Amino acid sequence: MSRKKLKKKEGIARLFELAGAKKRKLSLACALAVLSSGARITAFFTIYGVVKELLRSYGNPSQINFNRIIAYALITLAGVILYGVTSYLSSAIAHTSAYDLLYEIRMTMMNKMSRISSGYFTGTTQGAIKKIMSDDVEEIEGFVAHNLCDLSAAVATPLFTLVYLFALDWRLALVTLLPILISVILLGSCLKQKGKAELQKEMHDSMEKMTGTIVEYIHGMPVVKVFNRSLSAFKRYEDDLNSFVDVVDRTAKANAIPMASYYAFFGTQLLFLLPASILLMSKTTNYVYFLPVVLLFFLVGPGLKEPMESMMNMMIMSNRIVESVKRIDEVLDQPEIKSDGNQIPSSYDVAFEHVEFSYTESAQTIDDISFYAEQGSINGIVGPSGGGKSTLAQLLLRFYDIQKGCIKIGGIEIRQIPIDHLMNIISYVFQDSVIFHDTVENNIRMGNTEASFESIQEAAKNARIDDVIRRLPKGYQTVVGEKNTYLSGGEKQRLAIARVFLKDSPIVILDEATAYADAENEAKIQEAFAKLSKNKTVFIIAHRLRTIENAEHILVLEQGKLNGFGTHKQLLNSCVLYQNMVAANERRDAWTIRRKEQEAI
Numbered sequence: 001m002s003r004k005k006l007k008k009k010e011g012i013a014r015l016f017e018l019a020g021a022k023k024r025k026l027s028l029a030c031a032l033a034v035l036s037s038g039a040r041i042t043a044f045f046t047i048y049g050v051v052k053e054l055l056r057s058y059g060n061p062s063q064i065n066f067n068r069i070i071a072y073a074l075i076t077l078a079g080v081i082l083y084g085v086t087s088y089l090s091s092a093i094a095h096t097s098a099y100d101l102l103y104e105i106r107m108t109m110m111n112k113m114s115r116i117s118s119g120y121f122t123g124t125t126q127g128a129i130k131k132i133m134s135d136d137v138e139e140i141e142g143f144v145a146h147n148l149c150d151l152s153a154a155v156a157t158p159l160f161t162l163v164y165l166f167a168l169d170w171r172l173a174l175v176t177l178l179p180i181l182i183s184v185i186l187l188g189s190c191l192k193q194k195g196k197a198e199l200q201k202e203m204h205d206s207m208e209k210m211t212g213t214i215v216e217y218i219h220g221m222p223v224v225k226v227f228n229r230s231l232s233a234f235k236r237y238e239d240d241l242n243s244f245v246d247v248v249d250r251t252a253k254a255n256a257i258p259m260a261s262y263y264a265f266f267g268t269q270l271l272f273l274l275p276a277s278i279l280l281m282s283k284t285t286n287y288v289y290f291l292p293v294v295l296l297f298f299l300v301g302p303g304l305k306e307p308m309e310s311m312m313n314m315m316i317m318s319n320r321i322v323e324s325v326k327r328i329d330e331v332l333d334q335p336e337i338k339s340d341g342n343q344i345p346s347s348y349d350v351a352f353e354h355v356e357f358s359y360t361e362s363a364q365t366i367d368d369i370s371f372y373a374e375q376g377s378i379n380g381i382v383g384p385s386g387g388g389k390s391t392l393a394q395l396l397l398r399f400y401d402i403q404k405g406c407i408k409i410g411g412i413e414i415r416q417i418p419i420d421h422l423m424n425i426i427s428y429v430f431q432d433s434v435i436f437h438d439t440v441e442n443n444i445r446m447g448n449t450e451a452s453f454e455s456i457q458e459a460a461k462n463a464r465i466d467d468v469i470r471r472l473p474k475g476y477q478t479v480v481g482e483k484n485t486y487l488s489g490g491e492k493q494r495l496a497i498a499r500v501f502l503k504d505s506p507i508v509i510l511d512e513a514t515a516y517a518d519a520e521n522e523a524k525i526q527e528a529f530a531k532l533s534k535n536k537t538v539f540i541i542a543h544r545l546r547t548i549e550n551a552e553h554i555l556v557l558e559q560g561k562l563n564g565f566g567t568h569k570q571l572l573n574s575c576v577l578y579q580n581m582v583a584a585n586e587r588r589d590a591w592t593i594r595r596k597e598q599e600a601i
C-alpha cells in the first residue's frame with residue numbers, strides 16, 4: 001500500500017484499507033448481510049402473490065392454482081432459511097473481522113511508534129496515543145462488529161423494496177418515498193451543518209485532554225499524595241470533564257431541531273398513502289389487480305421506517321468513526337526515522353563534527369560540538385544538570401535527528417547506517433531502567449531474543465544480579481511487579497545491564513543513576529560495568545566524577561557547549577568548570593565521611 005494512496009481515503013473506505021489482507025473477509029460479511037436483507041423481505045412479496053392468486057379466483061375456488069400457492073410457500077420457507085443462515089454467517093464473520101482489524105490496527109500503530117522520532121512522545125501525546133489505541137480503536141471494532149453489516153443490510157433492504165414497489169406502481173411508490181426523502185434531506189442538512197465537523201473534532205480533543213489528565217494524575221499519584229495536592233489535581237480533571245460535558249451539550253443542542261423534524265416526518269407514510277390510495281382506487285376499474293397492490297404498500301410502506309432508521313443511525317455512527325480513523329492516520333502519518341543508505345561500519349570509533357541540535361527554536365541544546373572517541377575507549381560525559389549530557393548520548397542513537405554537523409561511527413555518517421543495524425550496535429542503559437511486566441528471564445531476553453537460558457544466567461551473573469533473582473519466589477520465572485515481587489532501583493539497573501551483556505554490542509552508553517547511590521549497589525554496578533566495558537566504545541554519563549577518573553576522554557558539557565575535553569589530569573590543569581566540579585565532589589565526599597564519623601561516635 002503506498003502512503004500516497006492511503007492519504008486520499010477517509011472513513012469506511014480507509015477502514016477497509018487498514019484491514020489489509022482481511023478486507024475480503026469484511027466484504028464477504030457485508031455481501032452476506034445484503035443477501036440476508038433480500039431474504040428477509042421475500043415473505044412480503046410471496047404473501048402479495050398468494051393474496052393476488054386468491055383474489056383472482058374470488059367466488060370460484062376451483063380456479064385457485066394450488067401449485068402456485070405451494071411454490072410461494074416454498075419460496076417463503078427458503079427465504080426464512082436463507083435469512084437465518086446468511087445473517088448468522090454475516091454476524092460471525094463481522095465479529096472475527098472486527099477483532100482481526102483491531103489487532104491489525106494496534107500492531108500497525110505499535111510498529112509505527114517504534115519508528116517515530118522520540119521527540120513525538122511528549123507528555124501530551126502520551127494521553128492522546130492512549131485514547132487512540134484504546135478508545136478510538138475500540139470504537140472502530142464496535143462499528144465493524146455490530147454496525148457495518150447492519151449498514152449494508154439497512155441500505156439494501158429499502159433499496160430492494162423500493163425497486164420492487166416502483167415496478168408494481170410508480171405513483172404509490174413515489175408517495176411512499178416522499179416522507180422518507182423529506183426526512184433524509186433534514187438529516188443531511190443536520191449532518192452537513194456548518195461547524196459540525198469542528199464540533200466533532202472538539203469532542204475528540206476534549207476526550208483526549210481528559211484521558212491525558214487521568215494518565216498524568218495516576219502517574220503523578222505519589223507526588224500528589226506527598227504534597228497533599230489531591231484536591232487541586234482533581235480540580236483539573238473536573239475542569240476537563242466540565243468542558244467535555246459542555247461540548248456534548250452544544251452538540252445535542254445543535255442537533256435538536258433537525259433531528260426532531262427528521263423523526264417527525266419519518267414513518268408518516270400512511271398519512272400520505274391513505275389519501276393517495278383512495279384517490280387511485282376511485283379511478284381504477286381493475287380492483288382484483290389493484291387491491292393486493294394497495295395492501296402490499298400498506299404492509300411494506302411503514303415497514304421501510306425500520307431499515308431506513310437504522311441506515312440513518314449507521315450514517316451518524318460512520319460520521320463518528322471518520323474522526324477516529326483520522327486520528328489513527330495522524331499517528332501513522334508521522335515522519336519516520338529512516339536511513340538514507342545501507343552502509344555497515346566495520347569499526348566502532350565515534351566522531352561528532354560540529355553537531356547542533358535543539359528541541360525548540362528558543363534554545364540551542366547542543367551547540368557546535370566536535371570530539372573523537374577511539375574504538376574501545378571509555379569516555380565520560382560530565383557537566384551541570386541540564387547541560388545536554390543525555391541529549392548528546394541520545395543523538396548517537398538517532399532518538400532525534402541533528403540539525404547541523406554530522407555524527408559518524410567507523411567513519412560512516414549514522415544516517416547512512418540502516419536504523420535496525422544502528423540499534424544493534426549500540427546499547428543504552430537508562431537512568432530509570434524500564435522493566436516490563438513480564439518474567440525476569442524475558443526482561444533480560446530483550447537483549448537477544450534467540451539467547452539460551454544459560455547465556456541469560458551468565459549475563460545476570462556478569463551484571464551481579466543473579467543472586468537477587470535466585471532469591472525471588474520463582475527465580476528467573478518470577479513476573480516482576482506481581483504479588484509483591486518488586487526490584488529496587490539499583491537492582492532494576494543491574495537487570496538492564498544484564499540485557500546489555502546479552503546484547504553484546506560494540507558501543508555502550510550508561511546513563512549513571514544518582515538515585516541508587518548506596519555504597520554496596522554502586523560497587524556492584526561499577527564491577528558489572530567494568531566487565532561490560534572491555535573492548536567496547538563506552539560513554540558514561542557520570543554524576544560521580546570518581547567513576548570516570550580513569551577514562552580515556554572526559555567531555556565537560558555546559559549549556560550545550562563543550563567546555564573541556566581531555567583526561568582527568570589534563571582537565572584538572574585546563575578546565576575551570578571541571579576543577580570546580582571535582583572540588584564540589586570532594587567536599588561532598590568529605591561531608592559524607594564526617595557525617596559517618598559523627599554517627600559512629
Ligand SMILES: Nc1ncnc2c1ncn2[C@@H]1O[C@H](COP(=O)(O)OP(=O)(O)OP(=O)(O)O)[C@@H](O)[C@H]1O
Nearest residue numbers: 119359360365383384385386387388389390391392
Ligand atoms: N524532550 C525534550 N523536549 C524539550 N526539551 C528537552 C527535552 N529533553 C531535555 N530537554 C531540555 O534540554 C536540556 C538538556 O537536557 P538533558 O537531559 O540532555 O541534560 P542533562 O545534562 O542530561 O541533565 P541531567 O544531568 O539533569 O540529567 C535541558 O534544558 C532540558 O530541559
